Amino acid sequence: MKRCLWCKQKAVIYMREHRLALCKECYPKWFLRVTERLIKEWHMIESHDKVLVAVSGGKDSLGLWFALTKLGYEADGLYLDLGISAGEYSTKSKHFALQLSERIQRPLHIVSVAEEVGRPVPDLAFASRREPCSACGTVKRYLFNKFALENGYTVIATGHNLDDEAATLMGNVLRWQLAYLARQAPVLPAKEDLVKRIKPFVRFTEKQVALFTILSGIPYIEQECPFSEGAASLFYKDLLNKIEERSPGTKWAFYSQFIEQLQPLLNEKFPEPELKPCSKCGMPTTAEICAFCRIQAIAYSG
Numbered sequence: 001m002k003r004c005l006w007c008k009q010k011a012v013i014y015m016r017e018h019r020l021a022l023c024k025e026c027y028p029k030w031f032l033r034v035t036e037r038l039i040k041e042w043h044m045i046e047s048h049d050k051v052l053v054a055v056s057g058g059k060d061s062l063g064l065w066f067a068l069t070k071l072g073y074e075a076d077g078l079y080l081d082l083g084i085s086a087g088e089y090s091t092k093s094k095h096f097a098l099q100l101s102e103r104i105q106r107p108l109h110i111v112s113v114a115e116e117v118g119r120p121v122p123d124l125a126f127a128s129r130r131e132p133c134s135a136c137g138t139v140k141r142y143l144f145n146k147f148a149l150e151n152g153y154t155v156i157a158t159g160h161n162l163d164d165e166a167a168t169l170m171g172n173v174l175r176w177q178l179a180y181l182a183r184q185a186p187v188l189p190a191k192e193d194l195v196k197r198i199k200p201f202v203r204f205t206e207k208q209v210a211l212f213t214i215l216s217g218i219p220y221i222e223q224e225c226p227f228s229e230g231a232a233s234l235f236y237k238d239l240l241n242k243i244e245e246r247s248p249g250t251k252w253a254f255y256s257q258f259i260e261q262l263q264p265l266l267n268e269k270f271p272e273p274e275l276k277p278c279s280k281c282g283m284p285t286t287a288e289i290c291a292f293c294r295i296q297a298i299a300y301s302g
C-alpha cells in the first residue's frame, strides 16, 4: 500500500492522473483546496453572493453543500421532492438531506413538485408523453430558478462531477450538437431572470467525490433514481472510465480543453436565442409559453 505524500501515513487513495497518494486526513484537505481554487479561478462565487445548493440527497450534492459551508460560504439547500415512490426513493433521499442540514446548521428548503406542478414526476412524464428525465429536467431547472429569484439567492450550485460533464460532452460531440455544446459550461452567468448556475465539483471524478463525502462522515442515498437506468450517459461514463484506465488524465483533458478552447468560440458562433417573458408565468423563454407552463397545463388537464 502506498504512503500519503503529505504525511506518510497509510494512503486511502492513489490518483494516477495527479501521481498523488493521500491518507484519510489529508485527502479532504486536498479536496477542499482544489474546490476553492476552482471556485476562484472560474469566478463561480463572489463575496456578495447568496448561494443555493440543489440538494438531492446523493453523494455529490450533499458533499457539495458540506464543502461549501466548510470553505466559509453561507450556502442554503433546496430539496425538490420529485414524488418518486419506487423504492421509497424520494422519502429516503429527503431524510439524508435533512440530516445534513441539521449537522451543518443551514436551512434546507423543501419544494414539492406535485404541489407546484399538479402531479409528481412519474405521472408528469406519463401525462406529457415525455421521457421522465426530460420532464423532470425542465421542472427542476424552472423550480430551482424560481425559488432562487423569489428568495434573493444569486447563485445556484449543483453537484455535477467530471464523469457527468465528460459523459454529456461525449454525447453532444458524437452527434455534433453544436447549440448544446455552446451552452455546456461549469458557469452560466445570470441573464435576465435566470440566476447564475455553477458546478464547483467538475474537477473531480465520481469516485473522488464519493470518497470526500464518506470521509466527511455524511450518509447519503446510494440507490440511483429508478429512472436513470439504461441512460446513455451511464454507457458513456463506462467508456470514459476505460479510456482513463489506459491513459490517466484523459477525462479532465477532454473536458477542460473543451471548456477553455472550444466552448467560448461556439458560444460566440451560436448565441442563445433571444428570451422573452412567458405569456403565462412571465419567466424568460424562447417560446410564447415556456416548457414548464406547457407541462403544467397537461398535468392539470388529465
Ligand code: SF4
Pocket: 082, 121, 132, 133, 134, 136, 137, 225, 226, 227, 228
Ligand atoms: S434520473 Fe431522471 S427522473 Fe431521476 S432525478 Fe434524474 S432527471 Fe429526474
Ligand SMILES: [Zn+2]
Pocket: 004, 005, 006, 007, 008, 009, 022, 023, 024, 025, 026, 027
Ligand atoms: Zn496524510
Ligand SMILES: [Zn+2]
Pocket: 278, 279, 280, 281, 282, 283, 289, 290, 291, 292, 293, 294
Ligand atoms: Zn411559463
